[in-house]
Amino acid sequence: MLELYYSPGACSLAAHIALEEAQLTYRLHRVETSKGQQLSEDYRKINPMAQVPALRLDCGAVLTQIPALLNYIARLRPDATLLPTSPVKQARADEWASLLTSALHPAFVVHFRPQRYSQDESLLPGMRREGKAHDWKMLQHVEARLPGGTSVLPGEWSLLDGYALVFYLWGLRVDLPVTDLPKYHQLARATAQRPAVARVLKTEGLQFATDALVTPEEKRAS
Ligand SMILES: N[C@@H](CCC(=O)N[C@@H](CS)C(=O)NCC(=O)O)C(=O)O
Incomplete structure (x- = not known):
């Protein structure tokens, strides 16, 4: 199963959204950058750059850098056209x-x-x-x-x-x-x-985003 290392509200949000939009099965690992958890020895073994996101693939390899992750995820779901192909x-x-x-x-x-x-x-x-x-x-x-x-x-x-x-x-x-x-x-x-x-x-606890971007009527209608 794919495994995403993310921190709430960090740039890893882009990869998290991609996995959810692609309707893939994945597991989340929270690495809170505000608490410095990305600097731990254990996490550095996953991503030596000590940054999120990192995506562990089914084969065990770890992929980093958001554009690479988005492309990879889109290619896993060609039927969904998550990125353009022309x-x-x-x-x-x-x-x-x-x-x-x-x-x-x-x-x-x-x-x-x-x-x-x-x-x-x-x-x-x-x-x-x-x-x-x-x-x-x-x-x-x-x-x-x-x-x-x-x-x-x-x-x-x-x-x-x-x-x-x-x-x-x-x-x-x-x-x-x-x-x-x-x-x-x-x-x-x-x-x-x-x-x-x-x-x-x-899931990431970003209520402030929903409050700012979705009106109460829209929330009720969804
Ligand atoms: N170019 C990288 C940037 C990754 C990055 O800077 N991640 C930030 C979170 S938004 C991070 O982990 N910061 C922790 C740190 O640098 O200590 C990518 O596209 O994935």
């Missing part, structure tokens, strides 16, 4: 995965974990401040690039929407005005209302 759409999907991994995620790392880049305590508050300003710039960049509608790829839900949701929620958590980004907000709302995503948000 060359141009596939390239566009790869472009988004790269953008989220290499621009959005690192912006938040400077904000959340500046100590990774400097040992000088006096520099950290400024790095946090600058990091947060850069987070906002990157979220606005996503807004500008989104096609409109409810998904990252025009008119087509994909696993990238779950990945994009991660950074929207991080913005929400640190009080960035993400609700003022109309396309991104619409995408986040539509994604949070998908039954598979709602189950994952509940």
Whole structure:
């Protein structure tokens, strides 16, 4: 059985959503990064980078890096078309995965974990401040690039929407005005209302996300 190592609300949420959307059977292992559990010797044997997510495959091998996990999971369910298959759409999907991994995620790392880049305590508050300003710039960049509608790829839900949701929620958590980004907000709302995503948000204890993105009427109707 597939085994996902995750931390609630971390970027591993994208892989968790993918497994649930794919309707695969999997086991969850909670590794709380806020408590430093990813740094344990035991976890480093699973992922030497000491990061979540990690996905243990049926053959025992461990796969890391979200784009790789999303691609792998999508290929296990070709019938569900969780990622596009035509060359141009596939390239566009790869472009988004790269953008989220290499621009959005690192912006938040400077904000959340500046100590990774400097040992000088006096520099950290400024790095946090600058990091947060850069987070906002990157979220606005996503807004500008989104096609409109409810998904990252025009008119087509994909696993990238779950990945994009991660950074929207991080913005929400640190009080960035993400609700003022109309396309991104619409995408986040539509994604949070998908039954598979709602189950994952509940399992990870991310009630704040559901409260922000799903109205009481919508909750009652689901
Ligand atoms: N490029 C990696 C990034 C993984 C990553 O940075 N994970 C974070 C959680 S969002 C983590 O485990 N942080 C703990 C740490 O760096 O100590 C991926 O795509 O999976």
